[in-house]
Amino acid sequence: MSPSAPVCRAARRRSIPGIAKSASPPPSPPAYDIGVNRQWHDLRNPGLVPVIADEEEAERYQLDAWRDLPREQVPPWPDYAEVEEVTGVLAAVPPIVAPYEVDHLRERLAEVCEGRAFLMQGGDCAETFIDNTEHHVLANMRTLLQMAVVLTYGASLPVVKVGRVAGQYSKPRSAATDSLGLPVYRGDMFNSLEATEEARVCDPQRMIRAYANSAAAMNMLRAYLRGGLADLMAVHDWNKDFVRNSPAGERYEAIGREIDRAVRFMAACGVDSENLHTAEVFASHEMLAIEYDRALTRIFDGKAYALSGHMLWNGERTRQLNGAHIDFLSRVANPVGCKIGPTATPEWVVEMCQKLNPQNLPGKLVIITRMGHKHVRTLLPPIIEKVEAAGCKVVWQCDPMHGNTYESASGYKTRAFDQVVDEVLGFFEVHRRTGTHPGGIHIELTGEDVTECVGGAQEIRDDQLSDRYETACDPRLNTQQSLELAFLVAEMLRH
Numbered sequence: 001m002s003p004s005a006p007v008c009r010a011a012r013r014r015s016i017p018g019i020a021k022s023a024s025p026p027p028s029p030p031a032y033d034i035g036v037n038r039q040w041h042d043l044r045n046p047g048l049v050p051v052i053a054d055e056e057e058a059e060r061y062q063l064d065a066w067r068d069l070p071r072e073q074v075p076p077w078p079d080y081a082e083v084e085e086v087t088g089v090l091a092a093v094p095p096i097v098a099p100y101e102v103d104h105l106r107e108r109l110a111e112v113c114e115g116r117a118f119l120m121q122g123g124d125c126a127e128t129f130i131d132n133t134e135h136h137v138l139a140n141m142r143t144l145l146q147m148a149v150v151l152t153y154g155a156s157l158p159v160v161k162v163g164r165v166a167g168q169y170s171k172p173r174s175a176a177t178d179s180l181g182l183p184v185y186r187g188d189m190f191n192s193l194e195a196t197e198e199a200r201v202c203d204p205q206r207m208i209r210a211y212a213n214s215a216a217a218m219n220m221l222r223a224y225l226r227g228g229l230a231d232l233m234a235v236h237d238w239n240k241d242f243v244r245n246s247p248a249g250e251r252y253e254a255i256g257r258e259i260d261r262a263v264r265f266m267a268a269c270g271v272d273s274e275n276l277h278t279a280e281v282f283a284s285h286e287m288l289a290i291e292y293d294r295a296l297t298r299i300f301d302g303k304a305y306a307l308s309g310h311m312l313w314n315g316e317r318t319r320q321l322n323g324a325h326i327d328f329l330s331r332v333a334n335p336v337g338c339k340i341g342p343t344a345t346p347e348w349v350v351e352m353c354q355k356l357n358p359q360n361l362p363g364k365l366v367i368i369t370r371m372g373h374k375h376v377r378t379l380l381p382p383i384i385e386k387v388e389a390a391g392c393k394v395v396w397q398c399d400p401m402h403g404n405t406y407e408s409a410s411g412y413k414t415r416a417f418d419q420v421v422d423e424v425l426g427f428f429e430v431h432r433r434t435g436t437h438p439g440g441i442h443i444e445l446t447g448e449d450v451t452e453c454v455g456g457a458q459e460i461r462d463d464q465l466s467d468r469y470e471t472a473c474d475p476r477l478n479t480q481q482s483l484e485l486a487f488l489v490a491e492m493l494r495h
């Protein structure tokens with residue numbers, strides 16, 4: 001395909017063909033509802049359907065300023081012209097999420113920022129095309145929902161649920177080659193996990209597959225979240241099974257019984273709102289493949305929305321203040337996250353806040369701390385103090401996974417459940433001392449019975465990691481370990 005192929009020209013049109021620019025009003029879009037209990041009259045106004053950011057608009061919003069900036073983790077695509085053809089296609093497709101949902105997430109995160117809600121974010125380290133099945137996506141979602149119910153009770157606060165889903169297909173890596181000397185796997189958005197030279201060549205067409213898989217996952221989730229998957233009674237029953245079957249069940253029985261009593265009390269009172277049967281879950285991914293996220297950016301109501309997901313975050317390896325990733329994220333209206341590891345200084349974090357949230361909107365910026373369990377108690381307090389003193393509005397979220405990765409004696413990349421718990425504990429201790437709100441947790445997890453992290457009540461040992469080590473990148477907590485963590489965090493929240 002040449003760059004002047006029709007599809008690229010279509011992508012440069014100012015608005016979605018046949019909708020926003022048509023002379024006579026198009027038919028009203030069907031009522032669109034993912035369980036958000038509010039009216040969005042704007043949606044029935046065809047003039048406000050988001051439009052593709054053409055060159056003039058991209059210039060006005062400087063959506064392409066990143067192209068001239070230093071960029072880490074650049075995918076080694078053999079032919080950039082093909083990348084441009086693919087992004088031309090992506091610029092013309094219906095995006096994965098809608099602007100009103102993105103705004104709604106920002107409002108929900110503002111509640112977290114003000115200490116009136118808690119944020120539970122989680123999912124695979126790396127989604128893969130082959131595992132993008134009903135079984136896998138729904139199992140992950142079910143685990144996220146189960147954790148959220150336990151946390152809702154523990155925190156006595158609403159829990160904002162965000163999946164690492166429907167777009168988590170790109171991975172920053174520490175080295176350019178793997179242990180076999182092959183070009184490293186960078187996520188299904190770029191290349192294949194298969195261990196051959198050929199499979200590891202970055203293929204731009206994979207962005208189209210990532211889009212299609214993301215759209216399919218989002219579509220299925222929207223349907224199931226309204227169709228019983230999120231029903232409180234069902235989720236609670238699964239949690240009861242967990243307490244019954246967990247080797248550490250006794251420890252969680254008390255809190256499990258309390259939740260049970262609360263649920264039955266509500267039922268006896270006839271409490272039966274829609275919120276008990278459905279849930280809103282938002283989609284998030286790391287904004288690493290800038291070309292992909294830029295192509296799915298649309299202009300709506302005077303703002304640029306990256307509609308590849310509701311929330312995008314910036315990774316630890318790409319957080320250069322004057323770099324491409326931070327620049328692009330600073331120009332979109334989405335809530336954004338920024339991972340910070342042990343080398344982040346308090347001064348740097350304040351600058352990052354000003355760059356990513358210049359209007360200082362509550363709910364716009366999530367600082368995702370991943371210090372490691374050994375450092376969280378010493379490194380986090382000065383950062384929180386400086387950010388608070390500067391008056392920056394942020395959500396503090398703990399990622400207890402990425403600072404605690406190590407290679408096990410058997411050669412697997414793993415994490416120890418106790419160290420994960422200890423980092424969360426440290427995060428809560430620090431926030432109690434600084435008088436700030438420990439806003440949420442960010443977990444790599446799966447609803448499958450994998451053996452990737454050692455420990456937990458199942459006491460998974462190093463020599464058992466090979467039994468079901470299935471991750472494409474980092475080790476995830478399995479279902480039991482995830483729920484155990486939720487019960488432990490619920491205990492921390494109560495105290």
Ligand SMILES: O=C[C@H](O)[C@H](O)COP(=O)(O)O
Pocket residue numbers: 125171172173174175402473474
């Ligand atoms: O998910 C996070 C990173 O991509 C991952 O931890 C990097 O892993 P690596 O150090 O094996 O490259």
Ligand SMILES: C=C(OP(=O)(O)O)C(=O)O
Pocket residue numbers: 125172286314315316317339370402
């Ligand atoms: C890449 C990730 O994390 P970090 O940037 O914190 O290493 C991740 O969340 O998968």
Ligand SMILES: [Mn+2]
Pocket residue numbers: 125126402444473474
């Ligand atoms: Mn990871």
